[in-house]
Amino acid sequence: MTLNPAHTAHWPAPHASGAVDATVHVPGSKSVTNRALVLAALASEPGWLRRPLRSRDTLLMAGALRELGVGIEEGVGPDGSGECWRVIPAALHGPATIDVGNAGTVMRFLPPVAALADGPVRFDGDPRSYERPLHGVIDALRVLGARIDDDSRGALPLTVHGAGGIDGGTVRVDASSSSQFVSALLLSGPRYNQGVEVRHTGSTLPSMPHIRMTVDMLRAVGAQVDTPESGGEPNVWRVTAGALLGRDLTVEPDLSNAQPFLAAALVTGGRVVIPDWPARTTQPGDRLREIFTEMGGSCELTDRGLVFTGSGAVHGIDVDLGEVGELTPGIAAVAALADSPSTLRGVAHLRLHETDRLAALTKEINELGGDVTETADGLHIRPRPLHGGVFHTYEDHRMATAGAIIGLAVQDVEIENVATTAKTLPDFPHLWAGMLGA
Numbered sequence: 048m049t050l051n052p053a054h055t056a057h058w059p060a061p062h063a064s065g066a067v068d069a070t071v072h073v074p075g076s077k078s079v080t081n082r083a084l085v086l087a088a089l090a091s092e093p094g095w096l097r098r099p100l101r102s103r104d105t106l107l108m109a110g111a112l113r114e115l116g117v118g119i120e121e122g123v124g125p126d127g128s129g130e131c132w133r134v135i136p137a138a139l140h141g142p143a144t145i146d147v148g149n150a151g152t153v154m155r156f157l158p159p160v161a162a163l164a165d166g167p168v169r170f171d172g173d174p175r176s177y178e179r180p181l182h183g184v185i186d187a188l189r190v191l192g193a194r195i196d197d198d199s200r201g202a203l204p205l206t207v208h209g210a211g212g213i214d215g216g217t218v219r220v221d222a223s224s225s226s227q228f229v230s231a232l233l234l235s236g237p238r239y240n241q242g243v244e245v246r247h248t249g250s251t252l253p254s255m256p257h258i259r260m261t262v263d264m265l266r267a268v269g270a271q272v273d274t275p276e277s278g279g280e281p282n283v284w285r286v287t288a289g290a291l292l293g294r295d296l297t298v299e300p301d302l303s304n305a306q307p308f309l310a311a312a313l314v315t316g317g318r319v320v321i322p323d324w325p326a327r328t329t330q331p332g333d334r335l336r337e338i339f340t341e342m343g344g345s346c347e348l349t350d351r352g353l354v355f356t357g358s359g360a361v362h363g364i365d366v367d368l369g370e371v372g373e374l375t376p377g378i379a380a381v382a383a384l385a386d387s388p389s390t391l392r393g394v395a396h397l398r399l400h401e402t403d404r405l406a407a408l409t410k411e412i413n414e415l416g417g418d419v420t421e422t423a424d425g426l427h428i429r430p431r432p433l434h435g436g437v438f439h440t441y442e443d444h445r446m447a448t449a450g451a452i453i454g455l456a457v458q459d460v461e462i463e464n465v466a467t468t469a470k471t472l473p474d475f476p477h478l479w480a481g482m483l484g485a
C-alpha cells in the first residue's frame with residue numbers, strides 16, 4: 048500500500064506570538080448540510096441549498112444521493128446570489144454502491160433512504176465505519192419492513208434490498224450509543240407508508256440538540272412531527288406520512304468548527320469574531336458561548352457576529368458534555384492549558400466516534416507532558432507544563448484541531464495528518480494561518 052504523503056507528513060502547529068485578533072468566516076454546518084440534502088432528496092419538488100458545506104462528509108452524502116438517482120447541480124440561488132446546490136428529487140433506485148467514508152450522518156441517515164429505493168443498495172466505508180454502531184438503524188429498518196443483508200454483527204458493510212417503499216410504523220430503538228439512530232429514522236419517516244414512531248429504550252440519549260435539529264428541519268419542510276417537548280411521551284418521536292416541500296435554505300456556519308478559533312481567543316487572551324453566528328440555533332456549538340465563558344472568556348452577539356474575547360486566564364471546568372459530545376476534543380485541549388483541573392462527563396459514547404476519542408485525547412495530551420485520566424464516562428484533566436512533540440490524530444478531524452489549539456500555547460507541536468480536517472473543515476490550515484495573520 049502506498050501511503051499518501053499528505054497523511055504521513057507532520058504539520059508544525061503555529062505557535063501564537065501574541066493575542067489573536069481576527070475575523071474568521073467559518074464554513075457551513077456539516078449536520079445541517081447533510082440533513083438538508085436528505086430532506087431535499089426526499090421532497091416532492093426541487094429545492095436549493097445555499098452555502099452548503101463542501102467537505103468529505105457532505106460530498107460523500109451528495110455523491111451517495113446522486114448514486115440513488117437524485118440530481119444535485121451546482122448553481123446560484125433563486126435570487127441570483129450565492130453559491131448553492133439545486134437538489135432535484137427523483138425516483139430512488141438501485142443497484143447502487145454507497146461509500147460512507149467515516150461519516151456518521153451518511154452511514155446512519157442513508158440506509159433508511161435506501162429502503163425507499165427500487166433495487167439493492169450496498170453500503171461500505173472506511174475501516175473505522177465497520178466498528179461504529181449501526182445496529183439500531185438496521186434492526187429498526189427490519190421491523191419497519193426493509194430487507195437488509197449485513198455481516199450479522201449489525202454493522203457495515205451491508206446491502207439494503209430496496210423494494211420501492213416500506214410500511215413504517217412503530218419501532219423501539221436503544222439510541223444510547225448514537226442520537227443519529229433516532230435522527231436517521233425520523234428523516235425518512237414522512238416517506239414511509241405509515242410514517243414512523245421511534246421509541247428510545249436506552250437509559251441515556253446523547254446529543255439531544257442534534258435530534259432537535261432533525262425535528263426543526265423536518266418541520267421546516269412541512270413534516271408533522273410530535274416530540275416529547277411538544278407534549279408527547281418522553282423518549283418518543285412520531286413523524287406523520289406526507290409529502291415534503293422543496294425549500295430555499297441557507298446553511299448556518301458550523302459552530303462546532305468555530306470552536307478552535309474561539310479557543311484561540313481564549314488561550315491567547317485575544318479576540319475572534321465569527322460572522323453569521325445565528326441568534327437561534329439547534330447546533331450544539333452554541334453551547335460554547337457558555338462553556339468558554341466559564342473557562343475565562345466573554346462573548347457578545349453583535350451585528351458583526353459573535354465577538355469572543357479571552358481574558359488571558361483559562362480556567363478548568365466541571366461539565367457534562369453528553370448533549371454536545373462533539374465539542375469534547377476542543378474543550379479537553381483548552382482544559383490541558385488551564386489554571387485548574389477539569390472533569391468532562393457524560394461522553395462515554397465518544398469511544399465509538401471517529402476514533403476512541405477518550406483514549407486518543409488521554410494518550411496524546413499525556414505524551415506532551417499532560418496528566419489526563421479516563422473515567423467511565425469522560426476525562427479528568429490536570430494541567431501540567433506541556434512540551435513539544437507529535438500529536439497523533441487517528442483520522443479524526445477534531446483530534447487535529449484539538450492539537451492545533453495546544454500548539455498555540457506550546458512550542459514545537461506537530462500535528463500528524465492535518466489533512467484529516469477535510470472531513471468537515473477542508474480549509475482548516477489556511478483559516479488557522481489567516482487567523483494568526485500569516
Ligand SMILES: O=C(O)C1=C[C@@H](OP(=O)(O)O)[C@@H](O)[C@H](O)C1
Binds near residue numbers: 253254373
Ligand atoms: O446528527 C448529527 O449530525 C450528529 C450527531 C452526534 O452524533 P452522536 O449522537 O453519535 O454523538 C454528533 O456527535 C455528530 O458529530 C453529528
Ligand SMILES: C=C(OP(=O)(O)O)C(=O)O
Binds near residue numbers: 151152401471
Ligand atoms: C462524531 C462526529 O461525526 P459523525 O457525524 O461522523 O458522527 C463529529 O463530527 O464529531
